[in-house]
Amino acid sequence: MNQAWKSYPSSIRLLSIAAVIFSTGMACIWPLVTIYIHEYLGKPLTTAGLLLMLNQGAFLIGSLAGGMLFDRWGKMKTIVLSSLGIIVISLFLGFTANFTAYTVLLLLSGLFYGMLSPVMNALAVVLWPEGGRKVMNMIYVALNAGVAAGSALGGVLASVSFAWTFFGNAIAQVCVFAMFIFILPRHLQAAASGQPDGSVELRAADSQASAALEVPRDAATSVQKVVWGALVLLCAGLLISWIVYVQWTTVLSAYMQSLGISLRQYSLLWTLNGGLILFGQPLIAWIIRRLARTLRAQLLLGTYVFALSMLILSQTTAYAGFVAAMFVMTIGEMLVWPAVPTVAAEFTPQGREGFIQGLVSGTGSAGRMLGPLLGAFIFQTFQAQGLLYIMAGLSLLSVAFFVLQGSMQKRGKRRGIQATIEK
Template structure:
């Protein structure tokens, strides 16, 4: 991999490690330390996610106008200023304001990181985005683990630790990203589009694909909310539940050689890769719907992890391949905002379904969502292929 990509990988890992100090403990802090209800805690998370969606779209467009270096510095600057404020004033209502602004700042950063990764290693294809994806999960694992340790000692140190990690990220960006050149003149596409394909056709294809991507995220994050609550009802301990996510992170990092072998044998195209990923997701939820023992949920988590390893890096790769020259950031902004939007919707959908119809209905609905995602994956590039076919048949 190019040196520039390694710098992006390290920066992403540090960035996510910092944010992972705080977000897993957000609900606990608001409920237990600030004395607010769980509903209020959920509302604060929604504000953070909504701000991140706006930041994704703004950051993606800004990347296309002023470049990745300045955009990333702006996002880090906004997040760092908010975290300094959060470190000094983390009472109510200051907490809700600073936490929301942090979401906006971090949202600006992510599309640029992905767009730059695709630009600095074009020949790497999905490998570049997979590397960024692995770095994110490594950051989540390290940050969540260290966050729990720091919080046990002093919850206030969580804010300081988060701030220090973002300061390190800022230094990496200042000294590491300034020299990264982003030249999209030779960009290629998995679909081999020609000049007859208009930009709106590519945008339409991405939006159709992102419908399924959003549904996948809505379903996936139920493991962190409604399914988490369900495990408590069937007497799975918190330690065992936490172990599921430890295994998830370890598999993502350590399972890369197996993933490479899988790609060589079974995933000839990104479309096939995403369809297989959705089928694996369905299998994971079928397992979870029919077990009550820890070993069953462990099996479901292992299956789920292999599904996300196929889908999560693939969609940014397709976005990079679809993006017209000069619009790479905007397309990555759409992808990142879709993922954030899916995480935001799950706060309402899962709880409402379980409260009204029970956990069994939730699993049925989630599996239906995956089938819809398979359909959108199959048809997302149909208009592009139609235009290509017409262009080829035109008389010269």
């Protein structure tokens, strides 16, 4: 384990520690938001659901804005603005019990969290461009480790006072802010000095693709159109995957209760999810070596696994079936979520790392917004069986989008290479 940790550059190890602390603080709050609104502020659950949807909308806007600011305004300036915004809002949330003020602060919190979230992946791309799926998987695992720790810590803090969940988050974000301010700049400077002078049109994963970047202006424009088309297809597949995944946190939780499965048993499924993400990396490494040696294969396999989990649920109402389906869904999650930003990074134009990772992060937020509404409508119209079959079908639609994305990306590389030969 220690040897594997040392195989990462020091800048990535630092970023991973920051990601753990960042998500630990965030997880002190978010699992308890619905309970806080319903029980502490005395509002109905429908109000809590509406606020969470609006929060995800603010997160989406923040992701896009943060990504553009990261590229155009400056990396450290974007980090400082978003980090300070989170810290200040968390402190205010701890001191207010007014519902109107809480609503405004929750939306602002989503905005600033959205600005900072894509920074983690964008920094990983900038600090270690050769890291590929290895670095993205590290950030993914680090964020989930923080979620596991923060969820447990949030429960302890809430038992003292709900205000301390917000204060705990503020303290964690102060630590992240200090790491970014006092340690990160020298790593960014080192990464910048290690890059060749001059601009390139695109970043690619291999030397042939890199050679394809030096192309005539007309050919470069054609290649760029294909690449941006591939990005749209990638985000479409990710959006649908999130719509499928989020059913576990919304409609399926209510469905399980209607079957007589307790909330405690439902919570244990997420314990399984977190434990598998943290301790199941050797299993995922084995699956990738045997079944998904390329990023494209990893992405497709993970999406097929999403469909399989829904089909398992369609054939059972027993708790053991839900355990099996959650195990399968988590395997799919561990394959898909790190693969998407890695694929996006492969054809990211230099200087646009923030925007592309912000777009990927915002797409996930859009899926978390649309998923509950679409799932509830399908459930009411077609019942549980209909929902599960439709979600399995949507997973296969994601597969189609990812296949088209891969084909379009290859076409862009071929055009670039051909243009270079003709040049």
